[in-house]
Structures are given as structure tokens and as C-alpha cells.
Amino acid sequence: MSTDGSKLRVGVIGLGKMGVMHACILNTFPHITVAALCDKSVLMRKIAKKAFPNATITDDLGRFADLSLNAVYVATPIPVHYQIIKEVYDQKIAPNVFTEKTLSSSFQQSQELCAIADNFGVNMVGYMKRFAVTFNKAKELLNRCVLGDLVSFEAYAFSSDFAEIPEGSKISMLRGGVIEDLGSHVVDMAVWLFGDLTVESATVNYRCTPLSEDDVTFYVNGFGGLQGKFEVSWRKRGYRMPEFGLTIHGTMGTLHVNDDELRLELNQSPPAKWYRHDMDDNVDFLLGGPEYYRETLHFFNAVTSGQHAVSDFCSALKVDYLLEQVREKCR
Incomplete structure (x- = not known):
């Protein structure tokens, strides 16, 4: 108010x-x-x-x-x-x-x-996965250093949006390319979880048209020797909805997280699992996913309190910088 x-x-x-x-x-x-x-x-x-x-x-x-x-x-x-x-x-x-x-x-x-x-x-960019219960649980576990020192990660963002689009179609270009439209979410997740990253190499496939940027793979380095791999595509078959996920490896175990669940596998302990529907994933109005409502609530709480939003323009700038590095490596 x-x-x-x-x-x-x-x-x-x-x-x-x-x-x-x-x-x-x-x-x-x-x-x-x-x-x-x-x-x-x-x-x-x-x-x-x-x-x-x-x-x-x-x-x-x-x-x-x-x-x-x-x-x-x-x-x-x-x-x-x-x-x-x-x-x-x-x-x-x-x-x-x-x-x-x-x-x-x-x-x-x-x-x-x-x-x-x-x-x-107040300014904010809609990286709504920061408000998903599974990814918040992953951040909590990483903040507690349950994996020990982080060694590497694999991240993906897949959808079937253009899986059936024939070669030569320009329809995918209207959304700005897969790395911005789909990959930016998982890049934001990685920056949020791991801090600043540097792109070492990148490849892109232009399957629809020579400028459509439909599949991208790139490798990054982070703090303390952390290494990461991203795979992004909107031409993957079998994805009714876009899916985002990471597998994170540390000296004490591995953490798998996506939109629906987490699985923690520590070296000396039985695996632990959390499902989205068991993690109080409830909001007052559900449309598109609970994270959209939480995102809206957070933005207006920041507006009324005068505080910064968690995914403000300066935070989003780090994502755009990484995407710029990917484009440069693909040239």
C-alpha cells in the first residue's frame, strides 16, 4: 500500500x-x-x-x-x-x-x-526462479556448505517450444534467441548461487534460420576453481513445460535440483529428497506458477518499504554480461 x-x-x-x-x-x-x-x-x-x-x-x-x-x-x-x-x-x-x-x-x-x-x-527483472521453493532450498543448502567446497556444476534449460518448427522458419527470432528467452533464467540461477562467472567457450546451433540461435552450450569458470557447463535449447522434444535444473558437485557430495524436486547425495549419508508439493508451495492466487505471485509480492513490498528488490537491474546486469560473453565466444 x-x-x-x-x-x-x-x-x-x-x-x-x-x-x-x-x-x-x-x-x-x-x-x-x-x-x-x-x-x-x-x-x-x-x-x-x-x-x-x-x-x-x-x-x-x-x-x-x-x-x-x-x-x-x-x-x-x-x-x-x-x-x-x-x-x-x-x-x-x-x-x-x-x-x-x-x-x-x-x-x-x-x-x-x-x-x-x-x-x-525500485526496479526489478522477472527472474522468477529465485522465488521457486526448490531453488530456494538449494541456496539454503549451499549457504550451509553441505557439499563442502564446490567443484563443478551442470545447468540446463530445455523446452519443446520450437521442436517441430521446420528449418527456415523465422518464428523463433521474434523471441530474441534461446539464450535470452530461456537460458537467462538458468544463468541467473547460477549467478545467484555461485557468484560471478566467466565464459571460457561456447557453441551455438542455428537450426531454424542462420540467425535464430536455437541451441547453445557453454562452459564457465567461477570462484575457487569452480567449473560449469550450460546446455540451453528450445527444440528438445518431450518438455510440455520449460524445465530448468542444476547438478552441483562438491567435495562432500552432489545436489540435483529442478523446478519440482531436490536430491542431496552426501558421501557418507543416505540420499535425501524434497518434493515441491511438500515444501509449502502455496500462494493466495495461483496463475502460471506460485513463483509469479511471490515475485509480485516481493516487488511491491520493496516499493512500499523503499528497499532494493533481490533481482534488481544491477543484479540482472550480471546475467546480461555473461550472455554477452557467450555471444562473443560464439562469433
Whole structure:
């Protein structure tokens, strides 16, 4: 809630799958009003008007400037994040900004946005896996050093989104490439769990078109000699939903973690296992996954308290830096 007890006014930019989901989740919070929605699609604006009859519905972001918004959500395709976020700040549309990942399409653009954001309120990038119970449990175990010294890890991000897309199709390019769209989540997980990483080598396969970036494998080094391998693809068959996971090796054992479970295998102990449904994975409103609700709650707790969000622009900049390294190694 705002400091004077009134509702927080929020605008959502982009009404694709993620924008609609965010708008619906925001609408369940009693201290938040979805005051404005922006999209280029006539059809989506008509649908939005029925769902949010009291909101300003527009295809012109400039109309947001006079609406006294407390925050905006940016849920457009990645290639236009920079342009839109910069306009939000330049036009002083709202002091607090949440954007879907990645922050932008390049490390240079993200650096610029971080510098601009320092003059405004709370900012956050939607790396929602930080709010998943399984990955939080993994971080807790690593903070307790249950694996001893960390030696290596393997990380993956797989989906079947384009498994059946024929060669020559340009549809995957609209989402900015697999490393940004899918791989950024598991890269953020690794940076969150292990700290700064350096890319040693990388390979990319362009299966749909010469520029579509559909499968990426890369190797990294981290603190204390830690070595890691990432595999990212949106052309893997058999994945009804995107899946993210890591296997982490230490001197005292191994930890396996994905969206649904953890398995801890210590050298001198029987294995231990935790399942997502046994870990109090409950929220007040479920849409898309519990982590999306927790992410929203965290953002607005930060807005009302004036504290930093856990996945703020500066944190997300580390992900963009790693992705930039991957691209350079692939050239």
C-alpha cells in the first residue's frame, strides 16, 4: 500500500501471454489498481477493455504520462525492452519499474538503463526462479556448505517450444534467441548461487534460420576453481513445460535440483529428497506458477518499504554480461 493508504496505480505494457498473466495477478492484490494497459494489437485492447473496464487502454505509451502511475510492468518482446524502459524513465511515467527478463538485448543497453534507474525508485527483472521453493532450498543448502567446497556444476534449460518448427522458419527470432528467452533464467540461477562467472567457450546451433540461435552450450569458470557447463535449447522434444535444473558437485557430495524436486547425495549419508508439493508451495492466487505471485509480492513490498528488490537491474546486469560473453565466444 502507498504511504497515504491509497491504492498503488500500476500500468502494464505489452499484453501477450506474460503481460496478461501479470495484469491478472496484479488485479488480485487489494492495495493495487491496474490503471492502464498498453498494446499495439486492436484485438488485445478490446479484450483488455472487457476485463479491465475502468483502466485506460491504449496503443500509445505516451498516454501513461498523465496517469500518476506508481509502477509499470514491461512485458513486451525482449528486443524493445530498452526503448520502452528508457521512455518510461525519460517521460517520468512511473518511478518503479518491473520488466520481464532480460533487462535488454545487450550488455551496453542494460548498463545505460542501470545508470538511469539509479535516479528513480525500485526496479526489478522477472527472474522468477529465485522465488521457486526448490531453488530456494538449494541456496539454503549451499549457504550451509553441505557439499563442502564446490567443484563443478551442470545447468540446463530445455523446452519443446520450437521442436517441430521446420528449418527456415523465422518464428523463433521474434523471441530474441534461446539464450535470452530461456537460458537467462538458468544463468541467473547460477549467478545467484555461485557468484560471478566467466565464459571460457561456447557453441551455438542455428537450426531454424542462420540467425535464430536455437541451441547453445557453454562452459564457465567461477570462484575457487569452480567449473560449469550450460546446455540451453528450445527444440528438445518431450518438455510440455520449460524445465530448468542444476547438478552441483562438491567435495562432500552432489545436489540435483529442478523446478519440482531436490536430491542431496552426501558421501557418507543416505540420499535425501524434497518434493515441491511438500515444501509449502502455496500462494493466495495461483496463475502460471506460485513463483509469479511471490515475485509480485516481493516487488511491491520493496516499493512500499523503499528497499532494493533481490533481482534488481544491477543484479540482472550480471546475467546480461555473461550472455554477452557467450555471444562473443560464439562469433
